Amino acid sequence: MSDQPLLHKQLIDALTAGGSLRTESWKRAAEEVPRHAFLHGGFFRRVRGAVPAAWAPVLEDDVGWLEACYADESLVTQIAGTIVPPDIRGQIMRQPTSSSTLPSLVLRMLEDLQVDDGMQVLEIGTGTGYSTGVLCRRLGEENVTSIEYDEDVAARARAALGRLGMYPTLVTGDGLLGHAEGAPYDRVIATCGVRTVPAAWIEQTRPGGMILATVGGWLGASELARLTVHDDGTASGPVLGGQVSFMLARPQLPPPLGLLPDLGTGTEREAIVAADVLDDWTTRFVVQAAVPGAQRLTLEQDGQQQHVLVDVESGSWAALYSENGRWIVRQDGAVALWDAAEEQLGRWHAAGTPEEFTITITPDGQTYHW
Numbered sequence: 001m002s003d004q005p006l007l008h009k010q011l012i013d014a015l016t017a018g019g020s021l022r023t024e025s026w027k028r029a030a031e032e033v034p035r036h037a038f039l040h041g042g043f044f045r046r047v048r049g050a051v052p053a054a055w056a057p058v059l060e061d062d063v064g065w066l067e068a069c070y071a072d073e074s075l076v077t078q079i080a081g082t083i084v085p086p087d088i089r090g091q092i093m094r095q096p097t098s099s100s101t102l103p104s105l106v107l108r109m110l111e112d113l114q115v116d117d118g119m120q121v122l123e124i125g126t127g128t129g130y131s132t133g134v135l136c137r138r139l140g141e142e143n144v145t146s147i148e149y150d151e152d153v154a155a156r157a158r159a160a161l162g163r164l165g166m167y168p169t170l171v172t173g174d175g176l177l178g179h180a181e182g183a184p185y186d187r188v189i190a191t192c193g194v195r196t197v198p199a200a201w202i203e204q205t206r207p208g209g210m211i212l213a214t215v216g217g218w219l220g221a222s223e224l225a226r227l228t229v230h231d232d233g234t235a236s237g238p239v240l241g242g243q244v245s246f247m248l249a250r251p252q253l254p255p256p257l258g259l260l261p262d263l264g265t266g267t268e269r270e271a272i273v274a275a276d277v278l279d280d281w282t283t284r285f286v287v288q289a290a291v292p293g294a295q296r297l298t299l300e301q302d303g304q305q306q307h308v309l310v311d312v313e314s315g316s317w318a319a320l321y322s323e324n325g326r327w328i329v330r331q332d333g334a335v336a337l338w339d340a341a342e343e344q345l346g347r348w349h350a351a352g353t354p355e356e357f358t359i360t361i362t363p364d365g366q367t368y369h370w
């Protein structure tokens, strides 16, 4: 453990040099919170080259554990909703469900939150409790409320924070509902992604207060947005950019795909836009806003690659394949998904493919503007 102070200092120096830590007050808070104290249960390291992704446990006594705690890396701490590192020997191939976010993103977000002394902050997604701990050191534990969906994750965070003498209000439950008992908040910060910013967060934020959250969706493109809450109960603000990605809030995870559609049916036409435009993050972000229920998959069928969008709720699908240099789309269901995607991209291209977006939230819903 003797290397720990040096590793911690090197991390803080790197975060400062890289621009994530920009103010003295957050720097002091980060200096006072040792990240390894939130990772005593170990973490999962991604197995290099494994497809699909596989994860191997790294426990506290393993070589490299402490160094990883002070590297600027996200460290997965739970897989498939229940599995923690000591549960596994070898490898596991399931989705991560909790992690300690990479410190540069944690600190960048805390700086972007634009807090002042004495502000009340609501955090959604306690995770390991590391970011909660930094918030406590910056604002005082009496000003920090943090919500974690998963009971076991919440219990481990509570224990880690308690060992460091920090006792913020920790709530176990669905953070999408906020925590009305502690409202109004000056700031809401989410360290899980959302498809739409929940009305409860806006209702529980003081007018003039801010909500910082990663907005994304089931096409897998997300961005950090900072919304200001207005007197009339609406909220708006810029998408800050940087292709920030978080695991989605658990109740907003995509539904199972169910039976795949029969791709031989539907209406066929030549596509105006090729399916591989969705490989680009920002293009995907733009399309996702037009077809928010769509999930994307690629299928190999009869030697041909099919790029498929499926909207489980409306029962709609679109499948695209390339033939002799042309893209063909077949689609069916209540929503013509590729028509909607092409129309959205048409508007975006006509505006010159701007990369700066704003979001407005009113009782009618969430709208993106460029």
Ligand SMILES: C[S@@+](CC[C@H](N)C(=O)[O-])C[C@H]1O[C@@H](n2cnc3c(N)ncnc32)[C@H](O)[C@@H]1O
Residues within 6 Å of the ligand: 097, 098, 099, 100, 101, 106, 124, 125, 126, 127, 128, 129, 130, 131, 132, 147, 148, 149, 150, 153, 173, 174, 175, 176, 191, 192, 246, 247, 248, 249, 250, 251
């Ligand atoms: C990336 S981790 C949080 C990282 C954490 N802030 C840290 O510094 O370690 C995201 C967390 O959000 C939690 N989560 C997901 N959906 C949630 C919800 N609806 N309400 C509260 N927490 C949620 C997950 O269980 C997970 O622990």
